[in-house]
Each structure stands twice: as structure tokens, then as C-alpha cells.
Amino acid sequence: MRDLPSLQALIQQLRHIPYVASKQVYRVALYLLTAPEERSVKLLDAITQARQAVTPCELCGNWAERAVRCTVCSDPKRDESLLCVVEQWPDLYAIERLGEYRGRYHVLGGVLSPLEGVGPDQLRIAGLVSRLAIEPVREVIFAINPTPEGEATMGYIRTKMPSSGIVFSRLASGMPTGSHLAYLDRTTIHRALAGRQLL
Amino acid sequence: MRDLPSLQALIQQLRHIPYVASKQVYRVALYLLTAPEERSVKLLDAITQARQAVTPCELCGNWAERAVRCTVCSDPKRDESLLCVVEQWPDLYAIERLGEYRGRYHVLGGVLSPLEGVGPDQLRIAGLVSRLAIEPVREVIFAINPTPEGEATMGYIRTKMPSSGIVFSRLASGMPTGSHLAYLDRTTIHRALAGRQLL
Numbered sequence: 001m002r003d004l005p006s007l008q009a010l011i012q013q014l015r016h017i018p019y020v021a022s023k024q025v026y027r028v029a030l031y032l033l034t035a036p037e038e039r040s041v042k043l044l045d046a047i048t049q050a051r052q053a054v055t056p057c058e059l060c061g062n063w064a065e066r067a068v069r070c071t072v073c074s075d076p077k078r079d080e081s082l083l084c085v086v087e088q089w090p091d092l093y094a095i096e097r098l099g100e101y102r103g104r105y106h107v108l109g110g111v112l113s114p115l116e117g118v119g120p121d122q123l124r125i126a127g128l129v130s131r132l133a134i135e136p137v138r139e140v141i142f143a144i145n146p147t148p149e150g151e152a153t154m155g156y157i158r159t160k161m162p163s164s165g166i167v168f169s170r171l172a173s174g175m176p177t178g179s180h181l182a183y184l185d186r187t188t189i190h191r192a193l194a195g196r197q198l199l
Numbered sequence: 200m201r202d203l204p205s206l207q208a209l210i211q212q213l214r215h216i217p218y219v220a221s222k223q224v225y226r227v228a229l230y231l232l233t234a235p236e237e238r239s240v241k242l243l244d245a246i247t248q249a250r251q252a253v254t255p256c257e258l259c260g261n262w263a264e265r266a267v268r269c270t271v272c273s274d275p276k277r278d279e280s281l282l283c284v285v286e287q288w289p290d291l292y293a294i295e296r297l298g299e300y301r302g303r304y305h306v307l308g309g310v311l312s313p314l315e316g317v318g319p320d321q322l323r324i325a326g327l328v329s330r331l332a333i334e335p336v337r338e339v340i341f342a343i344n345p346t347p348e349g350e351a352t353m354g355y356i357r358t359k360m361p362s363s364g365i366v367f368s369r370l371a372s373g374m375p376t377g378s379h380l381a382y383l384d385r386t387t388i389h390r391a392l393a394g395r396q397l398l
Contacts, residue, residue, distance in 0.1 A: 001292070003270040004262055006252035010245040016238060019226045024218040026289035031216050032246050033253055033262075039215060040250060044243050046209040047231050051239060053205035054232055063203055063232075071202040090225035093200070 007033070059131070061107030061124050063089055072096075072104055079103045081138040085128065085157070087111055087145060095143060103141070106131065111149040112156060120156065129160055142170040146191075206232070258330070260306030260323050262288055271295075271303055278302045280337040284327065284356070286310055286344060294342060302340070305330065310348040311355060319355065328359055341369040345390075 001008045007029060014025050014032075032040070054063050057070035064070040072078055082103025086092045092105050108123045120126075131137070140161070144150040154170065161168060173191035175184060184192075200207045206228060213224045213231075231239070253262050256269035263269040271277055281302025285291045291304050307322045319325075330336070339360070343349040353369065360367060372390035374383060383391075 004253060004264045006245070006249040006264055007262060010249040013238070013242040013245040016234070016242075017227055017230050019223040020219065023289075026292055027218045027287075028216055029249070030288055033249055035215070039212075040246065043212040043215075044246065046205070046212040047239065047243065050205040050209040050228070050232055054203060063206060065203045065205055088226075089229055090222075093225055 056107070059127075060105050061109055061127070062092055062105055077102075080136050082141065083131070083135070083137045083139070084141045084143050086143045087150065087153075091143060091145070108144075108153070108157075111144070111147070111153040113149050123153075125157055125160060128157070132162055132166065137166055139167040139169060142168065144170070146171075146173055255306075258326075259304050260308055260326070261291055261304055276301075279335050281340065282330070282334070282336045282338070283340045283342050285342045286349065286352075290342060290344070307343075307352070307356075310343070310346070310352040312348050322352075324356055324359060327356070331361055331365065336365055338366040338368060341367065343369070345370075345372055 001011075010032065011025055011029050014020055014028055015022075020028055032043075035043075053065050055065075056062070057064045057073055058068050059073045060070060062070035062072055067074070079102045082101075083106055084092075084095065084101065084103055085106045085108060086095070087108055087110060089107060092107055095101050095105075106124065106128050108125065108128075110118055110123055112118055112120065112123070132140070142154050142157075144154045158168060172195060173188070174195055175188065175192045200210075209231065210224055210228050213219055213227055214221075219227055231242075234242075252264050254264075255261070256263045256272055257267050258272045259269060261269040261271055266273070278301045281300075282305055283291075283294065283300065283302055284305045284307060285294070286307055286309055288306060291306055294300050294304075305323065305327050307324065307327075309317055309322055311317055311319065311322070331339070341353050341356075343353045357367060371394060372387070373394055374380070374387065374391045380388060
């Protein structure tokens, strides 16, 4: 692609975007090159606008738009005794879309990853500890993804938590809906078996 | 997400991008919101620059940068007697990366899709027909993806091709490397069996 330096530069920038897999990058670049001018302008504007308007909630780390606190933290109807700890906003949004959780959140901002330079100080762990000292939380639900880094993060945070008065829980591990045993990894099957539920 | 109109607008624009699956859209938005200012500027610049500098080759439809013809069509060392027909540039690039194909290309720009308003006039089919009348092509290789639309497009184009003097071929259908029979669809297995090769 040495003959197409602008396209190469675009693809280089796209490669920084997580979850745009290496082979999709070419198809995304094709869209960005060929989309109608109006749509391209709208995309560039939307990125710029969102970066200006959207900031983390000072309390929980959820996104807030032109506000210090997010709509969950500002909502007096949300249950202050339930606190759900997630890694990132997409995780929070996945739970929020269910429409059944009425507690509040705490967004860590990621997981511990020494190789990538993410230590406890890079996550909102101190903020979580101080919230538990002030807010009337009865249960902390860890909705951390069951990856090695997620497990390590959960284990580390648990040691920083107050030793009494609060219940700590985590999301159930097991078979996802629509899955087949034959296609699942050993760890998932192990957990589904160990965590089996009575009929 | 009604409380986050800018984020909602960004996600709406991202949804237009193909191959950014519905659940990845939230993680891509997270990157676009939180990337360092410098990287965000570089991405926006790269999109704008590439849209200005990169245009389709007038002959084959491959991308050319600040030129009327692409580097493949301008290269006198490429074999003019071989013409490979692909749907889109990412397909061409996938073959080009192999480094073993020495012929030239013709990029259709997509496949026939009446439901999406793509008829023969929206593709570079007339251009292909006129190239065959002028250029010393001996073999046309259809490297169209084996999807229902791809098959239909290949069938249609075949009827427009000159009836003698040129060999028409298509890429082999069969099991991809690293695949397992148990996970493959019926059509793939059927084709792998029908097209079996002698040892």
C-alpha cells in the first residue's frame, strides 16, 4: 500500500480503534472513503461534539452530558443501597438496557493490567472505597467480565473493601443462552457445573 | 441514552459503518471519546485527507492516490493477459498481499442486489466488457465471494462476456485452512466434495 499514503495513514489511525478487527479495517476504510460527503461530515462532527459535551460523572465514572453527575446518580428513585461495579461504560449500558436493575453504578475505567501500565491508581478504586464509607450501600455487585484480568481485579478490590456490614456478590458464571456445550471452553463448563442450580 | 444526546448522535453515525457490529459500536464510541486529543485529531485528519487524495482508477476501479490510474494498471510488468474481477478494494488488497498474482484487476464496486437498488448500471460491468474488447486478455478470473449475491452477479456477468477466445475461471470453493468439517455449512462441504482433488 506504499502507493496510497493517505489511505495507509487512515488505516494506521483506524488500527488504534479497539474491536475493529484487523480485516475489518479495510472495509471500514472503504466506507469512510466512499460515504456521501454529508454523512462523512456528520460523523466527524459527531466525534468532535461528543468529545466536548460528554464527561465522566464525578461520583461513579458513568458518562454525563453537560453535567457533573450522570442521570443515574442524580436520580433520587435509584436504590442507593445497591452498587454495581463495572469495568467500562459499555458494560454499564448493557445492564441499564435490561431495564431491571434499579441500583447505582461504579465504573472502574478498566481492569488491572501491569503489562499495559494499568495499576490500582489508574482505576476508580479509591473512589469506590470512599463511596462505601459515605453511602448507605448494603450490597456491592461485581459485574466484572470473567477474564483473567477481570478476576485479578475483582480479587484485588475485594481486599480493599470494608470487612463487615456489606454483602459482596458477582454475576453468575455459566453457559450463555443459545450456546452448546460442545463449543464452550473448559473453564465455562467447569463453572456451569460447579454453580449448577436446583430445578 | 436519551440523557446523552451527543453520545447518541455519535453512535448513530457509527452505526452506518459496516462491519462495526452492533455491540462493538459502544466500545468504538468509548475509544473515540477517551482517545488522547492528538490521536483524535490525527484520525479526523486522516479521514479528510484520504477522501481528498484517493480516487478510483479510471480503468479498473482500484484506488489511486493523486493519479488517474492505479499502480497496478500503470505497471508495465503486470501481465495484461490475466484479469481478476473482484467485488471491492478489500478483496483486491487481500489477493495483492499474497504477492503471487501478477495480472491486473477489475473492481466491480459491489454485487447485484435488487433489494438495495444495486443493478448492473451501478457496477463496473460495462467497463469490464469494453476492456475485454480492447485489452489482450486471455483469462478472466472471477474472485467474487461465494455468497448468493456473488453467485448471481457472477452468473449475470458471464452472460455479458464474449463467447469465444477468452477463458473464464473462478476461485476454488472448499474447506478453508484450519477449518473442521463439523463446523462447516452444508454448501461448503458439498463444494469441497464435488471439487475434490487427486492426491
